[in-house]
Amino acid sequence: MKIIVEHAEALIAMDAGRQVIADGAVAIDNDRIVAVGPTAEVRRACPWEFDRAIDARSKLVMPGLIDAxxxxxEQLSRGLFPDDLNTNQWVFNWAKPFYGTVDAEEEYVGALLACAEMIKSGTTTFLDVGVYNDIAGSAQAVKESGIRAVLGRHAADRVPKRLPPNWTPEIVAKHYFSSADDALAALEEAHHRWHGKADGRINVWVNIEGKTPCSPELHAGATKLAAKLGVGASYHISSSIEEARTTEQEHGVWPVTLLDKYGALGPNLLLAHVVAIKDEEVALLAQHGVKVAFCPGTSLKLAKGATKIGRYPEMLEAGITMGLGCDGVSAAGSLDLLRQVHLVAGLFKDARMDPAAVPAERALAMATIDGARCLLLDDQIGSLEPGKKADIVLMDLNRLDWVPRHNVVQTLVYCATGDSVHTVIIDGRVVLENHVLTTLKEGEIIENGMRLAARAARRSGLI
Ligand SMILES: [Zn+2]
Structure with a gap:
């Protein structure tokens, strides 16, 4: 199908030149972008009959957002956990018991809810760190919704010496493989089964939980297996100061230094959080081309200290590629990635008392082209350029929060929310039109989500 999106009031390309084009257009042939530029030029370059012309007057056109x-x-746990927990309490006493309870049906419906929430707020690609049942559930949700994703199967291999009191044998069984080799074999199997499915929209990585629930062999093995399979690996590391101190007690060094000792650092590794980090470890990440997924909303809710102990501006300064993650509805709260963009543009200006820290355009890059780099998909997505996949968002500018708009990038970052998202195209297919999902029945998903969330919460023993 050939589609043209034309007469956009503004088109933010996020290409190397960071073009913002007035009266902009994008021409699409099947799943690919074939031309981008001013409408008159694109029409001249593509003189054929389009199957569909989308009038983007009073719209902003931009690349789809990427949640890293x-x-x-976690989707069915929204609002279930207290909001006075630190990372350790949150993970071990609440999140793990919930994750370990969720069954395949609940995980699938949770994934559908997540996909719907993301598409409606402009996210066209996301990375899931790992599901607790068969990966078929999250893959099916991706397939049905039309979104693009990097998926994984949860893996860990070191059961805590003292189990939290509310852990059942089922929770332990769902979280831990008996060895690093068993875990890696399961992840490789999931990769072979689902990678490249849904017309290539599904990527399956070697993701593990990371941190103390994973052995050195599993950390190092994940990076190596990912390299063998030609994909990435992602996990949490240095997600709190408590974790860094525990690692120091056990190994004499902080987590990033330990990863380096294992030989686990490399350009196919995407680390999440990385809040507790020393300056020399920032240099290590830069040297090895490791990417970082920063989740500002989680830092705020779980009191991680992103602005107090975090070295995020230093990581950017060192040239480390950084993306943004919403993390989860309980860890942070919302899957509207623009909220994270707003946070990252403001947090360090305030904390460092430096108004030049993380400019608006940089914050937007983290949710688009740099997010694509984090997911090793920057040759495919992250900007509007000929040859790339047609993952495109149209935002409605006829809204109070867009009036006036002397600078659209600033207005997008500081004033708008995902509520402005009007139309979304993924892989050349219109999946949201005039705020309505074309691929999913929103009412049905909400009803199922409410019913299954109550069931999962009851079974988890957390209420
Ligand atoms: Zn996480």
């Missing part, structure tokens, strides 16, 4: 760290298994 998410847990779809």
């Amino acid at each position: 760290h998410l847990h779809v298994s």
Whole structure:
């Protein structure tokens, strides 16, 4: 199908030149972008009959947003956990018991809810760190919704010496493989089964939980297996100061230094959080081309200290590629990635008392082209350029929060929310039109989500 999106009031390309084009257009042939530029030029370059012309007057056209760290298994826990927990309490006493309870049907419906929420707020690609049941559930949700994703199967291999009191044998069984080799074999099997499916929209990585629930062999093995399979690996590391101190007690060094000792650092590794980090470890990440997924909303809610101990501006300064993650509905709260863009543009200006820290355009890059780099998909997505996949968002500018708009990038970052998202195209297919999902029945998903969330919460023993 040939589609043209034309007469956009503004088109943010996020290409190397960071073009913002007035009266902009994008021409699409099947799943690919074939031309981008002013409408008159694109029409001249593509003189053929289009199957569909989308009038983008009073619209902003931009690349689809990319969420670099998410847990779809968390979706049915929204509002279930208290909001006075630190990372350790949150993970071990609440999140793990919930994740370990969620069954295949609940995980699938949670993934559908997540996909719907993301598409409606402009996210066209996300990375899921790993589901707790068969990966078929999250893959099916991706297939049905039309979104693009990097998926994984949860893996860990080191059961805590003292189990939290509310853990059942089922929770332990769902979280831990008996060895690093068993875990890696399961991840490789999931990769072979689902990678490249849904017309290539599904990528399956070697994701593990990371941190203390994973052995050195599993950390290092994940990076190596990912390299063998030609994909990436992603996991949490240095997600709190408590974790860094535990690692120091056990190994004498902080987590990133330990990863380096294992030989686990490399350009196919995407680390999430990385809040507790020393300056020399920032240099290590830069040297090895490791990417970072920063989740500002989680830092705020779980009191991680992103602005107090975090070295995020230093990582950017060192040339480390950084993306943004919504993390999850309980860890942070919302899957509207623009909220994270707003946070990252403001947090460090305030904390460092430096108004030049993380400019608006840089924050937007983290949710688009740099997010694509984090997911090793920057040759495919992240900007509007000929040859790339047609993952495109149209935002409605006829809204109070867009009036006036002397600078559209600033207005997008500081004033708008995902509510402005009007139309979404993924892989050349219109999946949201006039705020309505074309691929999913929203009412039905909400009803199922409410019913299954109550069931999962009851079974988890957390209420
Ligand atoms: Zn996470």
